[in-house]
Amino acid sequence: MAETRRKPGPRRALTEREIVDAALALLDAGGAEAASIRRIAAAVGVAPNAVYTYFPDKAAVERALVERILEDVQAPAEGDWRPAVEALAIGLRSRLVAHPGAVPLMLGGPMDGPHALRLGELLLDLLAASGLDAASAARASYTLMVYVLGAAALEVADGPPGPLPPEAERIAARHAALGEVPAQAFPRTAAATGVMATWVGTEQFLWGLRRVLDGLEAAAK
Amino acid sequence: MAETRRKPGPRRALTEREIVDAALALLDAGGAEAASIRRIAAAVGVAPNAVYTYFPDKAAVERALVERILEDVQAPAEGDWRPAVEALAIGLRSRLVAHPGAVPLMLGGPMDGPHALRLGELLLDLLAASGLDAASAARASYTLMVYVLGAAALEVADGPPGPLPPEAERIAARHAALGEVPAQAFPRTAAATGVMATWVGTEQFLWGLRRVLDGLEAAAK
DNA sequence: GGGTAACTCTGCACGGCGTACAAGATTGGA
DNA sequence: TCCAATCTTGTACGCCGTGCAGAGTTACCC
Structure with a gap:
């Protein structure tokens, strides 16, 4: 060759x-x-x-940026499918909220790079071991991707930091103290969706994730 | 006055x-x-x-654009909470995929306009009638918003139409024939998440939505 | 009715953006 | 040693959002 x-x-x-x-x-x-x-x-x-x-153009730089971030999403340890899927979802979310500016880029174009495919396959493999048939496992994989990316997008949607109402300031400080969510990612959006600001962040993410997993597990029966 | x-x-x-x-x-x-x-x-x-x-600036135009689209999301008919929530989710998604270019705008800033608040409250009211306590209803509302917006974002993520592989062409034609999803919204993204292209669209959206609702319903018990 | 102050729109300009093109500099292989 | 391939740069084009000064239009007060 x-x-x-x-x-x-x-x-x-x-x-x-x-x-x-x-x-x-x-x-x-x-x-x-x-x-x-x-x-x-x-x-x-x-x-x-x-x-x-x-x-070749700016879009290619952005695609590489997305891949760069997905690159250090760790595969979860072996074990039961459900904790493994949960760990994968948490890991992916943590990389996304660590780079808020990149989330719109991920949602703005097809995710077909090697690391995106790697994570997709990994998720699919985990769900195939859940008792779901192949077709449902694929659908479940897409559903989970929607949840994780959607959650990250809404968390990050508030843009650059600005003057926050006092309540929001307190919450942003709590998030920052946890070292997980940069202060500028504090979601004012939460107000519009009816959830109190206090609940948004990791806790809210986990609550919703577990309801989704409950639904998927019930389908696997 | x-x-x-x-x-x-x-x-x-x-x-x-x-x-x-x-x-x-x-x-x-x-x-x-x-x-x-x-x-x-x-x-x-x-x-x-x-x-x-x-x-005042371009961002304000974009916010008004988002409100303009949310404006014609219809409130579902009275009845059981679950079909009502499903109808609301379907209605919202249909408005979003009808305007693919607007989806990044929705996810790109806080959704705090009157119509966004109206829909948030509506969803919250429906979920409050589901047997969930108030706190869980609020979390459930946010979870559903994440699912609907995330699903729309992934569906729309492929950008302007370009040359599609033959298989994709066929699917795009099917979607167009259904009159629901413009051809350019066909999700190449689906490949990366492990789901076959055939399944994406309304069917996939509904499958995932029902799993999410199953999880929420189980929490309401 | 005339003056004045508020308001709307236009022409012009600035700095920044992505990126095309041609020319120069640098390198390996013949 | 020369050639051809490659990389970087200078320059330029057309677009973008938007600030500023000025001209035109209107409603109110005297």
Whole structure:
């Protein structure tokens, strides 16, 4: 086959990884609008259009960013399917809320990269061991993905931090103290959906997750 | 109280509603990037910055757009809580997938407009009649919102239409024939989550919705 | 009726965005 | 040593959101 002999031309000053890491840092620090091609290029010290040597367009950078985040979602330990699925869901959510700016990117395009596929297959394997038939396991997998991504999206939907009402301030501080949810991810959205702000966050996520799993388990009977 | 006497100045050439309707038409026709302030202004026949007489900034237009869509989500008929909740969820989803470009906007900011609150309260009322205590009803309401919005987001995540693989073409045609999901909303995303493309759409939505409701009903016992 | 203050819309401009194109610099292989 | 491939840069284009000054229009007060 074609061997990997170096091709002519100057050596690359960067790697795709360096670019994605810089983009992720900018995204975490300044939100979506901070992760522009021009600022990413400035962060790694090249001209803006040099980025196009590594990625065909901005959408490709964003896809790589999503993959970069999914990359460090850990597979849960072996064991019963239900705690394993729960652990996987918790792990995925924690990576998402750790990078609030990336959640819209995940929901904004098809998730078909290697790590997305890996997690999808993993989830499917776990559910196949639950007693659900193959078709239902696939549907259950999609249902869970909807829940985890939807929960992360709603948690993150409030955008950059602004003046919060006093009650919200207190809650945001509690979340921050738990070290799980950055303060800017505090969901004002919760008010519109009828749930008291106090409950949102990990607790609310787990409550809903367990109801979903109850429904799936009942279908497996 | 302060009566509504007209203030000095020329009469407005437009209404907020006309602007929002034009924005929605552009959004449906050309996706998110077609709904720019400049193009909205051109569509209604004014200079770009005239829009700022009606809305303080683009985010306000987007919030109004979201409200405009939630506005025609119908309240379900009276009756048992479970079919009513199901009907509400189906109705909300149908409005969302009818305007794919608006889904990222809904997930991109706090949903605290009047119609969002109306739907939240409606859902909460229905769940309060399910046997769940008040706290659980609120959590259940949030959980369902996560499911419905998350499902819409994943369905819509594939972006503007492009060349589809043959299998996908067939499915997209089926969806279009059902008259429910525009062809461009066909979810390639489904592949990554392990569910066969055939199942995605209304059927998949309902399957997952019923599992979630099963879990909630069991909690109500 | 005339003056005034409020209001709406326009022209212009700014800075930022993604990205196309051509030219120069750098490298390996013939 | 030259060639061809490759990378980076300078420059430029068209778009974006939106601030500012000015011109035109209207309702109220005298």
